[in-house]
Amino acid sequence: MTLDQLPLGTPARIASVDWTTLVAEEAQRLRALGLDEGARVSLAYRGVFMGRDPLAVEIGRMTIALRRVHARAMTVEPILETSAA
């Protein structure tokens, strides 16, 4: 499953990123923001208009807006919440 398909609010881990599909500068920016393999993310909002673009992604205590093209390059694995304290 790619990040854009993740249901809202579901925590997930980025398993792999296909950097080749992204513009070099944008890839650099995403990495600088911490959106890289291993990062724990969740999807907070989707836009309302056609294509439900852009997306707001929560990573750590940050919220980052990005487009679906970026999210589609990121394969994610939902984290099964073991009923934590």
Next chain:
Amino acid sequence: MSRMPTVAALVGNPNAGKSALFNALTGARQKIANYPGVTVERKAGRLLLPTGEPVELVDLPGSYSLDAASPDEEVTRKVIMGEQEGQVRPDVIVLVLDSSNLEQHLVFAQEVIGLGRPTVVALNMVDLAERDGLVIDPAALESALGVPVIPTVAVRRRGLTELAAAIGEARDRSQEHDAVPRPHVTLPERRMLAHQMADAAIISETAKHRIHARMDKVLLHPWAGPPILFALLFVVFQAVFTWATPFADGLEAAVGVLGDLVRTYIPPSLARDLLTDGVIAGVGSVVVFLPQIVILFFFILTMEATGYMARAAFLMDRMMAGVGLSGRSFIPLLSSFACAIPGIMATRSIADPKDRLTTILIAPMMTCSARLPVYAVIIAAFIPNTKVGPGIGQQGLVLFALYVAGIVGAMVVALVLRSSVTKGAASGFIMELPKYQLPTIKDLAIGLWQRAWIFLRRAGTIIFMVTIALWLLLNFPRAEPGQDQINASVAGTLANGLSVVLEPIGFNRDMSLAIIPAMAAREVAVSSLATTYAVGASDDEDQTAVALGDQLKARWTLPMALSFLAWFVFAPQCLSTIAVARRETNGWKWPAFMLAYLFALAYLAAFATFWTATAMGLG
């Protein structure tokens, strides 16, 4: 060794609270300029060490990495490395970290500390972290990073003295031994270390009840968000018109009193006319718009300071994507409502060159504050001040329509440009949405003061000189008895020539006359009209000058006024904007293109407006 004053630089991720810290440390004594060759703002101020020694503090653009991804970040990197022209290498680096976003900010922090330069960490916004349920141990962070860590709350002035002292100590230490660069650490390693450091420094983390998440639930809501944004923008434009009225009336009265005083105490002469008709009527007619400009900037600065501006960009992204731009362009374009110059400069944060060029080209179509005086005077004279609904006046509605006309025009042009001259791959949109924050009165006041000062300085220099030049051109050569002074003058002759071209769009001689000096700055159109009618009035009318609005009503028809408004929606009448566009695009090609297409649009719009209004019998 006697040395230059110590220089310290504020460095940090975007949204780390650098600017608030900068304001708190330096107070209102700030100097804003540009770095040579680039249009990134250089903000410098003076900070006093506990010993009373002054330190020059420079506020650098926020960066995520020393591996620069935008022109802004490039400046930060160059200053830190001592490679930036016009800036000595800072003696001390003050790293600003957002306490509630430690893990992220520690990644860049390690990169900077790794340079081995004297560094002090300001652990900023500890109060907001506490609000989020985070308790942080500065000592643990200090031992992990190996540099002093000072907890600060810029807005409450907490930790500022300690930070100043630490800057002094870091400077003193650096004079004893040279910088020792630390071994290079890769990005994944830095990220892992950042995670460990943040974990070790966070003492407790209670269930996060984050206010901003709850606010985003409403403000970014797919259906509620956009209407809220548009309602807010509508309120802004209504407020610009209604809140400012009492202040503007007061200023206008003061200008009138000043003119009367001069007329009372100085005997009639040409020099007195220059003072009253030229300087006071001209500059005064522009200065009265200060309240409206301050109100507009109040909203823009508040939206930026609260963090809502980034949400607006998020909400607008899809719409901007529709014309080939991104939400990133929304911020420069919204700034352009205040002035196209900071707007065009703000395009520096747009990474994609074609995206950026398109934004620069359409920025002048956003209704800037210099157009406000022109709109305001014409609307006040020709549009009845009636209510069309609760809190909605007809005048405000027309103003709103003019803003919308500019926006729609800009969007259409963007769409055309993106599929022709600036054709290219669709651009992306990646942006951090900062936490919501209450803006502080002080930061707002400093920002407003800087904007107001820039406006008044323009009124005092460009507008002052253009007004005097126009007065001279209007008064010489002197008219023969019985002849109209304006027609006899140099300016009148020029305007009569120009009106051949402008007659089809309904412009009379005075309107043609007004748009010539308005090339220097749009608001000069108002002072030109004021000066023209003051000069024209001095012979046959009572000396107590009739208000400009009444003059216009007596001499223009409604279609003429509407045509004049339509002209100003598009006309590229601002030399400074053209100069900035030239600098930003490195040549005359694009500014020339901008001039040509905007004049063409202005002419077409005015033509269509004039004849439609005439056909509807509004004349």
